Amino acid sequence: EDQVTQSPEALRLQEGESSSLNCSYTVSGLRGLFWYRQDPGKGPEFLFTLYSAGEEKEKERLKATLTKKESFLHITAPKPEDSATYLCAGVSGGSYIPTFGRGTSLIVHP
Amino acid sequence: DTAVSQTPKYLVTQMGNDKSIKCEQNLGHDTMYWYKQDSKKFLKIMFSYNNKELIINETVPNRFSPKSPDKAHLNLHINSLELGDSAVYFCASSQDLPPKRLFFGSGTQLSVL
Numbered sequence: 692e693d694q695v696t697q698s699p700e701a702l703r704l705q706e707g708e709s710s711s712l713n714c715s716y717t718v719s720g721l722r723g724l725f726w727y728r729q730d731p732g733k734g735p736e737f738l739f740t741l742y743s744a745g746e747e748k749e750k751e752r753l754k755a756t757l758t759k760k761e762s763f764l765h766i767t768a769p770k771p772e773d774s775a776t777y778l779c780a781g782v783s784g785g786s787y788i789p790t791f792g793r794g795t796s797l798i799v800h801p
Numbered sequence: 802d803t804a805v806s807q808t809p810k811y812l813v814t815q816m817g818n819d820k821s822i823k824c825e826q827n828l829g830h831d832t833m834y835w836y837k838q839d840s841k842k843f844l845k846i847m848f849s850y851n852n853k854e855l856i857i858n859e860t861v862p863n864r865f866s867p868k869s870p871d872k873a874h875l876n877l878h879i880n881s882l883e884l885g886d887s888a889v890y891f892c893a894s895s896q897d898l899p900p901k902r903l904f905f906g907s908g909t910q911l912s913v914l
Contacts, residue, residue, distance in 0.1 A: 722899040729842070734805075734891055734905035776842050787899040788834075788857050791844040 693718045693783050697792035704769055704799050712764040712777055712795045720784020724762050726755050727778040729794070735778055738764075769799045804828050807892050807906035814882055815914055822877045822909045824892030832856075832900065833875040834893040835867060838908070844891065850875055851898055882913045 696715045704710055716724065723742055727735035739748045741757040748755050752773065754765045764777055776796045780789040805826045814820055826833065834857075835847040848867040849857035855867070864880040875892060892906040 723901065725902065727905075732908075734893075734907045735844070735903075737902045737904070740902055778842075778844065780844075782899045784899070786857060788846050788849055789900065789903060790846070791836075794842045796842070 693781060693786075693790045695779055695781050695790050695792035697777075697779050697795050699795060700793070701796045702798070704766075704797070706770055706799055706801050707768045709765070709767045709769070711766070712779075712797070714762040714764070714779030714792055715760060716762070716779075716781040718781035718783050718790065721781055722784045722787065723782040723789075724757055725778075725780040725782070725789060726753075726762070726764055727780070729776045729778055738777075766797070769797075771799045771801050773797065774799045803907075805892055805894055805904050805906040807890075807909050809909060810907065811910050811912075813912045813914065816882055816884060818882050819878070819880045820882060820911070821879070822890055822892075822911075824875045824877070824906060826873055826892075826894040826904070828894060828896070828904060830894040830896045830904070831872060832895045832898050833869065833872075834895075834903065835875065835877050836891045836893060838889040838891060840888070848875075848877075856898075879911075882911075884913050887911055887913045 726738040729735045739755040776794045778794045780791040832851045850869045853869045889908045893903040
């Protein structure tokens with residue numbers, strides 16, 4: 692069974708304090724690893740798709756990386772507006788359906 | 802124009818009632834999905850349609866029935882609502898299969914009293 696596990700469940704940072712979120716996956720024949728951001732009361736907003744180990748993508752203060760077993764979302768010098776829940780999902784080569792992790796709730800204090 | 806739109810935004814109803822949630826996408830995508838998000842933010846796939854054909858039907862009670870009248874619409878009908886059905890339901894679409902990304906609607910918060 693495909694599984695995606697995110698850690699930590701919750702993370703509190705001070706503004707400017709860099710950190711990383713982890714996404715471990717056991718997905719058969721991975722066809723893509725998604726990162727999404729979700730604000731309260733809204734739908735998930737797309738950040739990145741990674742396809743192969745060693746791949747990296749960046750957007751403003753966020754950088755996503757991928758290995759054969761996990762993905763990291765690095766947040767450099769975060770600001771309070773980066774506070775949100777970050778969701779990771781793996782796309783199975785069998786079902787083609789994205790399986791989501793339970794998310795990491797990030798709070799950045801000013 | 803909103804890419805993936807769901808109605809209603811909020812739905813409050815009594816146990817035992819039947820309700821529907823509508824979803825429309827104007828992106829020209831071939832694949833649409835329904836996800837259920839629980840109070841702990843866990844998104845779980847319920848159904849997926851590709852070109853109006855059901856391709857994924859996870860372990861969901863028979864009380865839930867998706868209907869896709871055309872590629873742009875995927876509606877969710879729920880019979881005999883139960884307390885445990887309370888959640889946020891998200892519709893999503895993708896251009897490709899496997900998807901390169903999902904486009905989500907803003908969600909429907911269902912509260913069963």
